Amino acid sequence: MDKRIGLQTVKLEHSPKIMATTSIVGPKEGNGPLSEYFDIILKDDKNGMDSYEQAESSLMYHAIKETIRKAKLEEKDINYLFAGDLLNQLTSSSFVARELDIPFVGLYGACSTMAESLSMASMIVDGGFAKYAIATTSSHFSAAERQFRFPLEFGSQRSETSQWTVTGSGSMLIGLKGNFPEITYITTGKVKDYGIKDANNMGAAMAPAAVDTIYRHFEDTGFKPSDYDLIATGDLGRVGRELTEKLLLEYGYDIKGVYMDCGEEIFDNQVQKTSSGGSGCGCSAVVSCGYIYKNMIQGKFKRVLLVSTGALMSPTSSFQGETIPGIAHGITIEYNLGGEKK
Amino acid sequence: MDKRIGLQTVKLEHSPKIMATTSIVGPKEGNGPLSEYFDIILKDDKNGMDSYEQAESSLMYHAIKETIRKAKLEEKDINYLFAGDLLNQLTSSSFVARELDIPFVGLYGACSTMAESLSMASMIVDGGFAKYAIATTSSHFSAAERQFRFPLEFGSQRSETSQWTVTGSGSMLIGLKGNFPEITYITTGKVKDYGIKDANNMGAAMAPAAVDTIYRHFEDTGFKPSDYDLIATGDLGRVGRELTEKLLLEYGYDIKGVYMDCGEEIFDNQVQKTSSGGSGCGCSAVVSCGYIYKNMIQGKFKRVLLVSTGALMSPTSSFQGETIPGIAHGITIEYNLGGEKK
Numbered sequence: 001m002d003k004r005i006g007l008q009t010v011k012l013e014h015s016p017k018i019m020a021t022t023s024i025v026g027p028k029e030g031n032g033p034l035s036e037y038f039d040i041i042l043k044d045d046k047n048g049m050d051s052y053e054q055a056e057s058s059l060m061y062h063a064i065k066e067t068i069r070k071a072k073l074e075e076k077d078i079n080y081l082f083a084g085d086l087l088n089q090l091t092s093s094s095f096v097a098r099e100l101d102i103p104f105v106g107l108y109g110a111c112s113t114m115a116e117s118l119s120m121a122s123m124i125v126d127g128g129f130a131k132y133a134i135a136t137t138s139s140h141f142s143a144a145e146r147q148f149r150f151p152l153e154f155g156s157q158r159s160e161t162s163q164w165t166v167t168g169s170g171s172m173l174i175g176l177k178g179n180f181p182e183i184t185y186i187t188t189g190k191v192k193d194y195g196i197k198d199a200n201n202m203g204a205a206m207a208p209a210a211v212d213t214i215y216r217h218f219e220d221t222g223f224k225p226s227d228y229d230l231i232a233t234g235d236l237g238r239v240g241r242e243l244t245e246k247l248l249l250e251y252g253y254d255i256k257g258v259y260m261d262c263g264e265e266i267f268d269n270q271v272q273k274t275s276s277g278g279s280g281c282g283c284s285a286v287v288s289c290g291y292i293y294k295n296m297i298q299g300k301f302k303r304v305l306l307v308s309t310g311a312l313m314s315p316t317s318s319f320q321g322e323t324i325p326g327i328a329h330g331i332t333i334e335y336n337l338g339g340e341k342k
Numbered sequence: 343m344d345k346r347i348g349l350q351t352v353k354l355e356h357s358p359k360i361m362a363t364t365s366i367v368g369p370k371e372g373n374g375p376l377s378e379y380f381d382i383i384l385k386d387d388k389n390g391m392d393s394y395e396q397a398e399s400s401l402m403y404h405a406i407k408e409t410i411r412k413a414k415l416e417e418k419d420i421n422y423l424f425a426g427d428l429l430n431q432l433t434s435s436s437f438v439a440r441e442l443d444i445p446f447v448g449l450y451g452a453c454s455t456m457a458e459s460l461s462m463a464s465m466i467v468d469g470g471f472a473k474y475a476i477a478t479t480s481s482h483f484s485a486a487e488r489q490f491r492f493p494l495e496f497g498s499q500r501s502e503t504s505q506w507t508v509t510g511s512g513s514m515l516i517g518l519k520g521n522f523p524e525i526t527y528i529t530t531g532k533v534k535d536y537g538i539k540d541a542n543n544m545g546a547a548m549a550p551a552a553v554d555t556i557y558r559h560f561e562d563t564g565f566k567p568s569d570y571d572l573i574a575t576g577d578l579g580r581v582g583r584e585l586t587e588k589l590l591l592e593y594g595y596d597i598k599g600v601y602m603d604c605g606e607e608i609f610d611n612q613v614q615k616t617s618s619g620g621s622g623c624g625c626s627a628v629v630s631c632g633y634i635y636k637n638m639i640q641g642k643f644k645r646v647l648l649v650s651t652g653a654l655m656s657p658t659s660s661f662q663g664e665t666i667p668g669i670a671h672g673i674t675i676e677y678n679l680g681g682e683k684k
Contacts, residue, residue, distance in 0.1 A: 103530035120447070127465060130346070312431065327446060
């Protein structure tokens, strides 16, 4: 029954399937390069609600409901909801869970939360504790900006290394039935802190965690970069993506040919002025539910390593002079009609 | 392989064991009625640190290290750390994880987090994904008070229904070896909101969730109140405990003879002026790691239902006029040298 391989990785016994996904994004994300892959693009980033916080909840709620509908299931069929977001006390997720008749497990890993929720949902289904589970996260630019940085009305300048919180929510339904992309390996990350203090340079703060998890994943599984069609980090942005490539090369792994960062790809910085790229736990959620999942279904990617990355500081810890700890979790998703699975 | 029974409960296949626990509390908790059951009582609630936030992290760090030591294991033997706390962005837990060489899963369920982390650790070990896992939470009166309510220097008056955040951390080590109290059933709760808006009456806000989870646990497992030597809710306080007893009686379950609330028992309100009782996710953590675990080891309790309860609001959601959603998770812990396990 031991499913552990290597130091930090588990190999799932029943390869839980991602039976359906939904991605919902705001207008800015809908104008970005990945536009065609999103299920729903809002015209109004408040989504008709009174506050940005309520708007964020409404995105997650609809992402979940739509995902359950796509899988031709009902709320009562879902045994666990694994959800998280960036707002203090996870209110986006909790207020969604209040509207749903599903047992709820709240998770926080900052922008790594999509991989965290997907890890937990996959293991819980694989272990026989659930027939179906939902993994979801959300973030909202305006709710995050005023909580973490400045009042929106202040119009603060942005540094070149700063990132732009994605408005969006992605939801995945995990179960054991059907022919869908499968979760095969999970590498759970350790917290790494290389002493970065600048909350406008989260990419640099998170890169060491991404490097550590990807390196450990290769060592534990025996995979090489060329075994993957795509390795996608969560939201390191351009700065963090460059650092990650460089550091992994020093460890003997050249991932450049198969590597992208969700945060770098979701916006076009030239046109959209998003500096280093997108961030927020909605970022890797909508890119994995949209671009990655849809390309897997169409056979473009057969094996993908999703590595959502999180910066684990708070405004209080930054004010107190603390450095920024980072974390990253890696998940192998495979979809191959013709066999050849390792 | 299906471990689900009833609607919201799982029966664990391998009965993961709580191989060791550690409870660390502040001076006020150390002066309370459960004093003799705590492993470490601080003389200084800052624990020699510069801030209350750092102090909270230091409590959790020592609770984890001591628990690993008691089990005669090392950090590298632990496959997962499931941890959570009340501070924004879970900084107490993240900053602890930074100091430990253990893969980290951050959880947030407000004061229900001890049962949440213990649920996840138990299922992950039971499912073969980990040999050993740590479940832990912490809270700190002074860090919570200034984040959730008022500056400490303000000296705000407290209402009769208000609760006092426990300064403390509890840690449990879960594995499959040895003769120790075992986790046998887990009932994961749904979010319930009966429209309470008063953040000084969290017991009333959380009681419906506790009632729902306990009721569901009885229905799913077939247990009756008399099958338990103790049913312990997390931190409903006196007000919430009275409501829970009354509401469950309406559902046909009289739990009065075996029921206590951790928040009500940890302080002596007459002497310590704590109004309705203790709260904070350290509350059910230190009471379960201390009083409950030690009484189980000594044979006083053979079967206990631990039901940590959480109020899932934030200051922002309260300012925006939102009501307070509650959640509760139930865990059956059994220890019986002579058999008779259901």
